Amino acid sequence: MWEWVQQNIWTLWLVAAGGLAVSEMLTLDMTLLMLAGGALAGAGVAVFFPALVWVQIVVAAVVAVALLGFLRPQVLKRLHRGPGYRSTFQQLLGGVGRTTGEVTASGGEVTVNGETWTARSYDGDAIPDGVEVDVIEVDDLTVVVQPRDKPLRRGEA
Structure with a gap:
């Protein structure tokens, strides 16, 4: 069982990324979307290194933090400057x-x-x-x- 999970862990990462992306539609604050990006990066690592779960987790965390810290503020700034936006x-x-x-x-x-x-x-x-x-x-x-x-x-x- 564990061997199967290790070989197909990328699917779990994809399911997590999809769930976070869909959940973003409920919040619309771009946080869950950035976490979905991290999960997607974890899935990418899992395809090439299925046995190194710790590497997948580290990459997913680093990408998610980077997206939250650098991309999210820029996206929100553009959204708030867009036509028709009202606080x-x-x-x-x-x-x-x-x-x-x-x-x-x-x-x-x-x-x-x-x-x-x-x-x-x-x-x-x-x-x-x-x-x-x-x-x-x-x-x-x-x-x-x-x-x-x-x-x-x-x-x-």
């Missing part, structure tokens, strides 16, 4: 949410796109619990909101 904060701007408690000029909480955010009122007026609000701006990790049914005063935002 989480940019997606919040103009979004619609609902207060989960009273929101005042000094604080409160709202839910936007299913996520809870610290919030404060745009004009300083208190906004009661359960009111639908628009996100006017994002200030660090705090969203600045205004009730949807309350118009902005001229010259604001």
Whole structure:
């Protein structure tokens, strides 16, 4: 049994690489794809040196770390500069949410796109619990909101 595994260990590396590549579709942060590249390198070594499992593991680890350290940052930088890319904060701007408690000029909480955010009122007026609000701006990790049914005063935002 062990002899068969040693002769066909490259298939295990390929299955691992495929599983990691497919799993990348769930995360979309390019980490699992880089690990899949390392597993693919391990498969390549396994084809030529099937008995040297430790060499396969070392090569897979070195390639995965190199891809994570050098290629992943460059790929992410290009993706983030691409047309149509909006960060989480940019997606919040103009979004619609609902207060989960009273929101005042000094604080409160709202839910936007299913996520809870610290919030404060745009004009300083208190906004009661359960009111639908628009996100006017994002200030660090705090969203600045205004009730949807309350118009902005001229010259604001």
